[in-house]
Amino acid sequence: MGLIGVGNISPAYIKGSRAFENLDLVAVSDIDVERAKARAAEFNIAKACSVDELLADPEIEIVVNLTVPQSHAAVNMQIINAGKNAYAEKPFGLSREEGKPVLDAAAAKKLLVGCAPDTFLGGGIQTCRKLIDEGAIGEPIAAVAYMVGHGPESWHPNPTFYYARGGGPMFDMGPYYLTALINLLGPVKRVTASARASFPERTATSKELNGLKIPVEIPTHIAGVMDFESGAIGNLIMSFDVWSHSLPRIEIYGSEGSLNVPDPNTFGGPVKIRKAADKDWQDVTLTHGYTENMRGIGVADMAYALRSGRANRASGALAYHVLDLMQSFHEASEQGKHIMIGSTVAKPAPLPVGLKPGTLDE
Numbered sequence: 001m002g003l004i005g006v007g008n009i010s011p012a013y014i015k016g017s018r019a020f021e022n023l024d025l026v027a028v029s030d031i032d033v034e035r036a037k038a039r040a041a042e043f044n045i046a047k048a049c050s051v052d053e054l055l056a057d058p059e060i061e062i063v064v065n066l067t068v069p070q071s072h073a074a075v076n077m078q079i080i081n082a083g084k085n086a087y088a089e090k091p092f093g094l095s096r097e098e099g100k101p102v103l104d105a106a107a108a109k110k111l112l113v114g115c116a117p118d119t120f121l122g123g124g125i126q127t128c129r130k131l132i133d134e135g136a137i138g139e140p141i142a143a144v145a146y147m148v149g150h151g152p153e154s155w156h157p158n159p160t161f162y163y164a165r166g167g168g169p170m171f172d173m174g175p176y177y178l179t180a181l182i183n184l185l186g187p188v189k190r191v192t193a194s195a196r197a198s199f200p201e202r203t204a205t206s207k208e209l210n211g212l213k214i215p216v217e218i219p220t221h222i223a224g225v226m227d228f229e230s231g232a233i234g235n236l237i238m239s240f241d242v243w244s245h246s247l248p249r250i251e252i253y254g255s256e257g258s259l260n261v262p263d264p265n266t267f268g269g270p271v272k273i274r275k276a277a278d279k280d281w282q283d284v285t286l287t288h289g290y291t292e293n294m295r296g297i298g299v300a301d302m303a304y305a306l307r308s309g310r311a312n313r314a315s316g317a318l319a320y321h322v323l324d325l326m327q328s329f330h331e332a333s334e335q336g337k338h339i340m341i342g343s344t345v346a347k348p349a350p351l352p353v354g355l356k357p358g359t360l361d362e
Contacts, residue, residue, distance in 0.1 A: 001017065001023055001024065001025050001026070001060065001061070001062040001063070001064060001299060001303075002025070002026060002027040002028065002029065002054045002057065002060040002062075002063050002064070003025065003027070003028045003029070003063070003064045003066060004028075004029050004030070004051055004054065004063060004064070004065050004066060004067060004075060004079075005029075005030060005065065005066035005067040005068075005089075006028055006029075006030045006035055006036050006038075006039035006066070007066060007068075009066055009089060009295070010028070010039060010066055011039075011042075011043070012293055012295040012296070013064060013066065013295050013296045013299070014028075014039075014043050014045070014296075015293075015295075015296075016293065016294050016295040016296030016297060016299075017064075017296040017299060017300065019294065019296070019300075019357070019358055020296070020297070020300035020303075020358050020359070020360070021358045021359065022300060022303045022304060022307070022359075023296070023299060023300050023303055025045060026045070026046055026047060026057075026059060026060065027045065027046065027047035027048070027049060027054050027057060027060065028040050028045050028047070028048055028049075028054075029048070029049050029050055029051045029053065029054040030051075031051070033048065033049065033050055036048040036049065051075075051078070055078060055079065055082035055084065056082070060084060061084060061085060061303075061306065062084065062085045062086075062087055062299060062302060062303060062306070063079045063082075063084045063085070063086055063087070064087045064088075064296075064299055065079060065086060065087065065088040065089065066088075066089050067089075068161070069089075069090075069091055069094065069161075069166045069167075069171070070094065070165075070166055072088045072089065072091065072092065072093055072098075073092070073093040073094070073098035073099060073101075073102055075088070076088055076102045076113065077101070077102060077105060080102065080105045080106050080109060080111055080113075081105070083109065083111070084111070085106075085111050085112040085113070085114075085302065085306065086102070086106070086111070086112075086113050086114070086316075087113075087114035087115065087116075087298065087299050087302055087314075088113075088114070088115045088116070088319075089115075089116045090115060090116040090117055090175040090176075090319065090322075091115075091166070091171050091174075091175055091319070091322070091323055091326070092115045092316065092319035092320055092322065092323045093323055094165060094166040094171070095323075095327055096320075096323060096324055096327055096342075096343075099319075099320045099323045099324075100320065102316065103316050103317065103320055106316065112302055112305060112306060112312055112315075112316075113315065113316030113319075114298055114299065114301075114302045114312050114314050114315055114316060114319075115298075115314060115315070115316055115318070115319030116175070116295070116298060116314065116319075117175050117176050117179050117264070117265070117298075117314070118294075118295070118296075118297045118298030118299075118301070118313075118314040119176060119179075119180070119264055119265060119266060119267055120179050120180050120183040120264065120314075120348070121267075121290065121294075121297045121298065121301065121313060121314065121351060121360075122266070122267025122268060122288075122290050122291060122294060122297070123267060123268055123269070123286045123287075123288040123289055123290050123291035124261075124262040124266065124267060124268045124269045124270075124271055124286060124291065125180055125183060125184070125261065125262065125264060126287070126288040126290075126350060126351050127269070127271050127284060127286045127287045127288055128184060128252070128259055128261050128262075128271055129183060129184055129350050130287050130288070130350060130353070131259060131271075131273065131284065132184055132185075132252065132254075132259065133350065135256075136254075136256075136257065136259070136273060136275075137252065137253075137254030137255070137256055137257040137258060137259050137273065137275070138254040138255030138256030138257065139254055139255045139256075140184075140185055140230065140232045140252055140253070140254050141231070141232055141233070141253055141254060141255060142232055142233050142234065142235075142252075142253040143181060143184075143185060143226075143232060143233075143234040143235070143250065143251065143252050143253065144234065144235045144236070144247075144248065144250065144251050144253075145177040145178075145180075145181060145234065145235070145236045145237075145249070145250045146236075146237050146245070146247040146248065146249060146250075147169060147173045147174075147176075147177055147237070147238050147239070147249070148237055148238075148239040148242040148245050148247060149239070149240060149242060150240060150241065150242060150243050151163075151202060151220070151240035151241075152240075153202045153203065153204045153205060153206070153214060154204075154205045154206065155206055156206060157206055157207075157208040157209070158208070158209070159202070159204055159206070159209070159214065160212075160214050162240070163202060163214050163215065163216045163217060163218060163220070164217050164218065165217060165218060167218055168218035168219055168220055168222075168238075168240070169220060169221075169222065169238035169239055169240045170218075170219070170222050170238045170326050170329060170330065171218075171326055173238060173265070174238055174322070174325075174326050174329075175319070175322050175326075176264040176265045177236065177238070177249075177250065177264050178236075178322045178325055178326070179264070179318065179319075179322055180250060180261065180264035181226075181234060181250065182318065182321065182322070182345065182347065183347060183348055184252060184261070185228050185230055185232050185234070185252070185347075186228055186229055186230045186346075186347045187228070187229050187321055187341075187343075187344045187345050187346075187347075188226045188227065188228050188229070188234075188321075188325055188341055189227050189228065189229045189340065189341055189344075190226075190227040190338050190339065190340050190341060191224055191225065191226050191227070191325060191328050191329055191332055191338065191339050191341065192224065192225050192332045192337065192338045192339065193222055193223060193224035193225070193329040193330070193332045193333045194222075194223050194333050195219035195221065195222040195223070195329065195330060195333035195334075196219055196220070196221055196333075197216045197217075197218065197219055197220050197221075198220055198221055198241040199216060199220070199241070200215070200216055201213050201214060201215050201216055202214040202216060219330060219333070220239065220240040220241050221237075221238075221239040221240070221241040221242075222236075222237070222238045222239070222329055222330070222333070223235075223236070223237050224236040224237075224238075224329045224332070226325070229344065236329075248260055248261075249261065249262065249263045249264065250262075250264060256275060256276055257273060257274055257275035257276055257278070258273070258274050259271070259272075259273050260272035260273070260274075260281065266293075267290055267291050267292060267293060267294050267297075268286070268291035268292070269284075269286050269291070270283060270284075271283070271284040271286065272284065287353055288351055288353060288355075289355060289357060297314075297360070298312075298313070298314030300360055301313050301314060301360050302314070304360050304361050308361065310349075311346075311348075311349070313348035313349060313351075314348070315345070315348070317343075317345045318345050318348060320343055320345075321341075321343045321344065321345040324341055324342060324343040325341060328341060
């Protein structure tokens with residue numbers, strides 16, 4: 001594998017990929033080659049080079065795209081046009097119009113596409129998937145998902161992009177929550193929403209940019225409703241406008257009980273269940289491993305898929321369905337109606353129980 005983009009998220013991918021026996025990170029690249037050289041030296045990576053050099057390397061089969069969101073789709077196309085399998089950070093693109101050509105180009109060349117988040121492959125959400133599949137809460141009938149806070153401008157060294165096109169709570173954090181829900185409940189067929197930008201500008205208070213005024217170009221509070229193909233109904237709030245709250249991250253409500261799902265931006269627990277006869281929530285022992293920060297588990301899963309011919313779990317089709325949903329929430333509010341979702345995807349296969357560390361297939 002090779003890696004394009006050596007920004008803040010790259011160390012997590014470098015460390016995570018080294019946990020898997022089927023991955024060999026041989027090269028890193030960046031628009032700033034000197035920065036790539038510094039990252040290569042930091043992590044003892046054999047080669048640092050330009051993007052063109054990396055894409056021309058015949059040994060590299062998977063290229064991980066860690067560029068900024070505005071470049072994800074274009075760089076994915078470069079990777080595919082070079083005849084290599086592409087795995088990108090989220091989101092898959094800024095619109096359906098960006099994302100769909102990537103899927104089509106990969107299919108035409110018989111290449112795989114993958115995309116973050118891969119946190120749903122961690123032990124916490126895989127434990128929840130096992131419980132649901134085994135009927136521990138009966139038939140899932142509803143779900144809620146809440147990502148609420150007051151934005152990143154108080155701590156992020158460069159928060160401007162969070163309030164530009166491709167940012168906001170939906171495109172920044174929505175992929176974690178929506179991917180987790182699709183993994184647990186399957187695809188969504190219809191959505192509606194109300195959305196607003198509550199404040200026309202934000203003021204950065206981080207040390208680097210203290211006092212900077214940031215214009216807000218996107219909705220910062222979105223309240224949505226999802227109709228899953230399975231029949232379950234989901235409520236969702238994504239917000240950068242809330243100072244404090246006492247909401248869960250995700251809960252799934254079934255005909256025989258309720259399931260409290262851990263933060264989908266992490267890989268571990270806790271997982272809690274409360275069945276109809278229980279007087280209180282019960283802690284669930286995690287049934288799966290990979291509970292630490294395992295960015296790169298989706299890349300390893302893609303490598304297994306390349307060798308075995310099975311489908312990759314953190315797939316481009318899954319990421320495109322998430323992109324379709326995110327865009328549709330915004331459109332539903334703008335147009336004042338329900339939006340029928342044009343895309344669909346099968347639930348990713350669950351991970352087996354009892355895997356040896358560093359492996360994903362039995």
